[in-house]
Amino acid sequence: MKWWLTKAGDPAGKVAGNTSMEDVVQQSLVFTSVERLLGWGRQNSMWPFHFGLSCCFVEMATAMTPKYDLARFGAEVIRGTPREADVMIIAGTVFIKMAPVIKRLYEQMMEPRWVISMGSCANSGGMYDIYSVVQGVDKFLPVDVYVPGCPPRPDAFMQGLLLLRDSVGKEQRPLSWVIGDQGVIRPEKTSQRERLHDQRQQMTQFKTPDEI
């Protein structure tokens, strides 16, 4: 078997193998646990549910177009039915009239399932503290990742998806159906604000808006 590795952006510096037995074994064997393998599979094929509520959905759809290219993370396979989807992205305002519908759609998704709350409206009601809007989708659904913004840029959405992806990879789940408590152990949700605080404090030089 002939193989070689190249570094991205440096095709000249390829490292060729010598087709020895050691090489072949290194290239074709993976040692891992079944849980980890499944976690790896799950995290690299997060299939989103084709579900949008309002403005945020347009930015979510933009994330799938070439400039942002969500396919890089294996999450471009939009499913029209909740039964085939892994992650439901609450992209937009959660209306009181829509809440029972959202709930039912969520219940139709198969385990394991995750929820990303995208945008201020879904996070907390945002600027719509108004009679027809639920003040945050977490009033009736468990949320795994919150993406702030009104609407969040496609980049922000992708960051949220990557956070979820990492967390899904570390999740521990039973290998098959079990009765009763599923025994799912999820990694702790970290506050990005705290994690990035020091790094952000370093940023002191900002461009003025007077120039492009």
Add this chain to the structure above:
Amino acid sequence: MPESIVAELSSRFGEDTIKPLTTRDETPTLRTPQEKIVAILQYLKSEIKMPFRMLYDLTAIDERAYKKEQNGHKPCDFTLVYTLFSFDRNLFLRLKVGLHGEFPSQDTITHLWPAANWYEREVYDMFGIRFNGHPHLQRILMPRTWQGYPLRKEHPARATEMGPFKLFDEKVDKEQHALQFSPEEWGLKRHSDDADFMFLNIGPQHPGTHGVLRIILQLDGENIIDAVPDIGFHHRGAEKMGERQSWHTYIPYTDRIDYLGGVNNNLAYLLAVEKLGGIDVPLRAQVIRIMLCELFRIASHLVWYGTFAQDLGQLSPVFYMFTDRERVFEIIEAICGGRMHPNWFRIGGVAQDLPKGWDTLVRNFVDYFPRKLREYDKMVMKNYLFKVRTKGIGIYTLEEAIEWGVTGPGLRACGLEWDLRKKRPYGGYENFAFEVPVAHNGDCYDRAVVRVEEMRQSLRIVQQCLEYMPAGDFKSHHPLATPPVKQHTMHDIETLIHHFLNVSWGPVIPPGEAMVCTEATKGWNSYYLVSDGNTGAYRTRIRTPSFPHMQMIPLISKGYTVADLLSILGGMDYVLADIDR
């Protein structure tokens, strides 16, 4: 012109029945007695010379909290406002009817204009005003299980005033049960002579509806016998929000009405505010506004173009068009800092001057885009399958369009060359050279033709903005311009106080009412604002184009197939927030 209408109506319906009112805009406004309004509307629609054939808007105002006596009339509890438009006269006409009592009622006008159906349902839903003789007076925006009428002054505005939201299983079941469709209620038969009909429920969650829209179809095989659109899943209470926010802090909410149209919404709102306050806008600000509006029109049409092609089975165009939309957004981000909701216009101007180097970005785009449009013509418009799926589909005639309140590209696709930017120029559009594209068949393909050509015309306008961008202020020096110009402040205590109040409370707009109709990306959009001389609007009425367009779905989808319905929906170019607000 208005005097002649008053004289004509008075001679026919008796002296003292019609009372002209003064408003801040030029729209002639007449107060009419409740018992004669239907006859007057009938007369204005079909008997008067140069008739008012379009019911542009129908709404209500809860007058019970209005402190100052408006125009000297006797205060009433509710006012119904009918806005008509005449293409022959190029004139809006506003008719007001005062209603008394806690839950008043009024005769329906659905027999005059079919388009009044949804407007009357909306007034009923929001104010609890009943319409006698209405074929189906049901809630339209709020859930059927809702208690109270949101736009009445006693109804709470904030969700946080209404207690925590809880969604028990029983509630889910109850709401789902309320959403069950019963054909009998809509007068639909379950069987024909030789077949059973199928009722297909599309939405509120469906990939083809472009948002949370529900349409129930009565089908005979694949053929649509009738359709019932169910809206209101996207109702964000934007009109109630207008009563709570100050004049200035309402601007970001307008962005989110037609969320693809961005600053076009800002413009429609601010033109009305500026009319109320008598605020002038400097030339440079006008040109900046127009440039951004046209860039947003291109961005919005690109989303429509791509998704329309996608609805019809072409999967690639949407990727090309979204990439070009990103190029538009590069300019918008550089100028405004935001993408979809830039919140960039201000009362009396714009938020900031253009950044250095804006012209290079715009020039690059102006040079780049025409080539792409030609490419898309080949890819989409000349595609055989695209033509087959859109030509002769979803046809309405010009008469039907006017009857149902269709505006914008949908109207121009029926052969009427009517663009408000040309016919009733606002905000400085009179200074620009562009053409109004028209088509003549009134089908989905022609609507597409008009929009594609509109992008070219928008690009022409952007190019003129680029070449002739005048120097000068980007914000007015009028005392009501918000936020006020800083250099006026540090002179003495008087100027300081004015600045402080204008920044903290926002401007106090003099009492009155105004509306300026704009040609938004999807049709005519206007904000009818009533001020009682306060820091916020007393009533904000948002008339959006998508609302009447959606109402027309049953008419234009009958006899076609389910697949054609997606073509009709795609060709219509609506946004759910523009329907439900």
